[in-house]
Amino acid sequence: MPRRSATMLASTILLIALFLATALIKVPYSEMSPGPTYNTLGDQNGKPVITISGRTTYPTTGNLNMTTVEVTSADYELNLVEAVTGWLRHDAAVIPHANLYPDNQTEQQAEQQNAEDFTASQDSAKAAALKQLGIPVGTEVVVSAVVAGSPSVGKLHAGDVIVAVDGAKVTDPSQVAVLVTKHQPGQDVVFTVLPPGKDGKNGTTGGAPQQVTVTTAKNPDTGKAMVGIQPGTEHTFPFSIDINLGDVGGPSAGLMFSLGIVDKLQSTDLTDGKFVAGTGTIDDTGKVGPIGGISMKVIAARKAGAQYFFTPSDNCAEAANGTPSGLRLIKVDTLAQAVNDLADIRSGNTAALPSCAK
Template sequence: MSRRALTLLIAGFLVLALGVIGAMQRVPYVVLSPGPTENTIGEVDKKPVISIKDHQTYPTSGALSLVTVAYQGGPSARIDLLTALRGWIDPTVAVVPEETIFAPDRSAQQVEEENTVEMTNSQETATAAALNELKIPFRMIVTVGATQKDRPAEGKLQVGDVIDSVDGKPATNADVVSDTVRAHKPGEAVVFGVTRGSEKHEVSVPTVAGPEGQALVGVEMRSAYKFPFKVDINVGDVGGPSAGLMFSLGILDKLTPGELTGGKKIAGTGTIDEKGQVGPIGGIAQKMVGAKDSGATIFLTPAANCAEAMRAVPEGLRLVRADSLHSAVEALDALRTGQGNVPACEAG
């Protein structure tokens, strides 16, 4: 065998060996890639993404699409080295350390469950933001999320109870309930006025001393909203809070005459609070790729993500800065009519 042939044989063997090692070697990284998009004024599995009952709705057109990020990897399903290397080469995906997605004390299942809870909360908050924008009144309610084992509330308060009052004071939010309970001396009773199903009850619950000596009853509360009509949101397996802005816009579009999009395909992202303020999200680069692939030409971008977005925006996708739900609506009005200001992202 010639020296040249031997060199090629050895090189080929080394490449094969490295390939086998790369395929077997698991690494603590996660690959983030563009996930599916869903039109909030469209349908999923032949069902409307947003359904509104007992209130006038109006026709819509175009798209107001939420965008998502898919991930591959995690503590229980680590990717191999070759997958990570391919990700580092591909400009449309990101390879990040595992701990940026999965906290050391959280399993993949726990992360999924937390994302589901965040999505549910996001939907309620998005509805509240839309109704606030339209000046449609609603109220906040406090419900029993859980009772702690071997604490006084166990067996007296039930999951799902709506706490209407505490010691005769309206329970306008969870802080009012907590502060009223803590104002007692341990051993004193607290009287809760609750709605259970369709019935109202007064429930007396004794207090005990907590770790720092404060009075407590052992109830975990959840704040929720009581809306004057039903808003259902159906997005399948999508999780997390980052679709809040697009949910609010979809609800607004259905509740108001005229078409918010002007027939255009618009995508966007951003968390939202009940006052309509838009917050930052993660995975902006992958979400923009998903938006472009879905046919969107305009991308509503949280102000805090603008600098990052400008460094990775796909060609043909126009970034519109969204500081709040109100400013996003104004921007869409300006895009549709050709009049008014359309706030743009600026390099940071």
């Protein structure tokens, strides 16, 4: 074989070997990319994303799209080639794996956390929307979680409404621990509860309260009686509001859910046919908070056809660095402000819209 051919063959083999080697090298990074968007005013899998019953609703037009990102799973490790390719793409972001999955979360743990965040986000979004419209919202004490291996396992369940403990009415989560620790470890505590869906909230038919007896155990940290639950609060509403997006997780759709609910419950058409998208967490007072993956979400929104994008204030600088052409970022801090901004969009007064700066 001629020397030149032998050299070229050896170089080719070396390059292939190097490529294969880099493809096998794992790096501690994950990748984000633009995910699907969902119109909160539209349908998903043949069902409305937001369904309201027991209250008059009004026709809507246009789009109020929530946005998502797609991420590599907690169990997947990028190789060096994938990481470099991701760094070079404008529509992907390669970030440290620990940023997405702190404390070495497994895929199952990450999915559980996202599901819990999504459920809490829906509750806050409903409350914020009704308060924006001046509709009364109530609260109730619930079992937020049951500790594995505790006395409450199989007796109390997440979502149970705690009506009373030992006959004493409960109106605040802090009361539960006070009433339980009146007992000595090994003594019984009687909970009066309503299982999920039987408390009459969201317009459902209320069921009869049930009495559940739990034998206390000794708290290893304090030595006091414990039952092993985490009490919390949920809102109650005077009519039914259901959100149908089973494959989505996390808290970042709160603002857009609230806007979708407001649009359906008032006679004014919020968008007047315009395509508006956005993101942002929301609390029950209507305050909008920051989210992750904003650079991917603006890309997803523009690909879907959005003209305007509600952007939490704390995400503005990052979003402004990579805004796709044709998409107007609107800086937002509260639900009330977003409703007013939509009024400016309807009237054509877009100069009044607060913008994001780099």
